[in-house]
Amino acid sequence: MALETWLAFFVACWVISLSPGAGAIASMSCGLQYGFLRGYWNALGLQIGLALQIAIVAAGVGALLATSALAFSLIKWFGVAYLLWLAVVQWRSRPSAMASTSGESRSGRPLSLVLRGFLVNASNPKAVVFMLAVLPQFIHPQAPLLPQYLIMGVTMIVVDLIVMAGYTGLASRVLRALRTPGQQRVMNRVFAALFVGAASLLALVRRAPVA
Template sequence: MALETWLAFFVACWIISLSPGAGAIASMASGLQYGFSRGYWTALGLQLGLLLQIAIVAAGVGAVLATSALAFTLIKWFGVLYLLYLALRQWQAPPAPVLDERAPRPTGRPLSLVLRGLLINVSNPKAVVFMLAVLPQFINPAQPLLPQYGVMALTMVGVDLVVMAGYTGLAAKVLRLLRSPGQQRLVNRSFAGLFAGAAGLLALVKRSST
């Protein structure tokens, strides 16, 4: 991949990652609830989902998803239901007042948080179709494809890890400012509303609009 092509793709990755979405909401929710060191496991799960999406596009399966109404619809509604499930869990999350920086935070199992991030990304067919439209624009068909997809995968994951670290860390800092159960309950329910909103937006996605 030529340097100028990679630089253009690098800029595009920042724009894509910084765009608010379900992944950003999940990272902030995990940072808020568990703190940075534990909540960042969700971001790692998001990257596994991202790698799987890139692999699907590289393997050509993404073209099938883009043309199959049934496959697109099944994955879309799985994503909608999962985001609604996360909204319910966030709404029901018990408040854990933080009195000082040494106060204990709730603990989440790393594997569970990784799985949460993975499912959020893989259950978004729009993302696969989007990558199917974007990634080939940076591919030189005269050169081996696998190394090029490998470079793009590393670039996208690297940028997204930085961005999600920012989202997770910002929310973890906010957690320290919450001094009462009422404040934490309000924030938890705000994130629940964001998850529900993301589910609603995904439900409105139509294959023909890609």
């Protein structure tokens, strides 16, 4: 991959990652609930989901997803249901008063947080179709494809890890200011509403018509 092509893709990765979406909401929610170090496991799950999406595009399966209305709908509605489930969990999350001298956050199992992040990204078929449209624009068709997809995949994942660290860290700083159960309850309701909003946007997504 030529340096100028990679630089253009690098800039595109920042624009894509910084755009608010379900991944950013999930990262902020985990940062708020568990603090940065524990909540960042969610970001690892997001990257595993992202790697799966890139692999699907590289394998050509993304083209099937783009043309199959049934496959697109099944994955989309699973994603909608999962985001709504996250909203319910967030809404029902019990606030707990935080000691002003304690820097520890509420516990959360790393594996559960990784799975949570993975499902957020893996259940978004629009992301696969989007990458199917974007990634080939940076591919040199005469050069070996696997190294190019590996370079783009590593670039996207590293950039997204940095961006999600920012979202998680920002929310974890907010966490320190939430001392009362009432304040925590308000933030839980806000993030529940954001998950519902993300689910609603995903529900409105339509597969692009096949030419």
